[in-house]
Amino acid sequence: MKKYSLILLAILFGVGAIYWWKYGRAQNIKMEEVMVIDVNGDVARLSALTKGPSIVHFYASWCGPCVKELPALIDFAKNHQEEYNFVLITDDDANKLHRVIRMGEGAIMVRRVESLKDQNIYTIPATYFVNSNEILKKEIGEIQWNSSEMEQELKSIFNP
Numbered sequence: 001m002k003k004y005s006l007i008l009l010a011i012l013f014g015v016g017a018i019y020w021w022k023y024g025r026a027q028n029i030k031m032e033e034v035m036v037i038d039v040n041g042d043v044a045r046l047s048a049l050t051k052g053p054s055i056v057h058f059y060a061s062w063c064g065p066c067v068k069e070l071p072a073l074i075d076f077a078k079n080h081q082e083e084y085n086f087v088l089i090t091d092d093d094a095n096k097l098h099r100v101i102r103m104g105e106g107a108i109m110v111r112r113v114e115s116l117k118d119q120n121i122y123t124i125p126a127t128y129f130v131n132s133n134e135i136l137k138k139e140i141g142e143i144q145w146n147s148s149e150m151e152q153e154l155k156s157i158f159n160p
Contacts (some may be wrong), residue, residue: 036111041063054085
């Protein structure tokens with residue numbers, strides 16, 4: 001009986017570890033391999049958009065936390081567009097991009113991919129802090145963009 005309990009516990013631990021590995025953390029991505037599409041259908045490498053300090057944010061319109069976070073992120077981008085490049089990426093259809101582009105008023109770049117999962121993005125919102133295509137930090141979940149803590153964190157990420 002004890003042997004079976006240990007085997008079951010090991011199986012449960014293994015399944016939990018696999019689940020966390022895939023869904024509980026921001027996955028590694030290679031900026032030069034991610035192909036993004038603009039509203040006109042033009043394709044580019046994500047690496048072409050992340051020159052200098054950049055914030056790459058993956059989201060979807062069906063994601064509740066993403067929709068809740070988006071206005072604060074866009075407001076933050078409007079106030080910091082001189083300091084950082086903001087690239088928002090979704091797998092929504094092209095028609096849904098226009099709404100976000102209008103909200104961003106030129107402070108953000110909005111692009112789409114065919115599938116977030118094809119880019120190893122399994123959990124959203126996912127945010128990557130990038131400097132010249134080097135990922136400095138990754139986060140999943142909502143971020144409190146309009147906070148003094150976020151200002152300080154960005155300074156420490158991009159100016160260690």
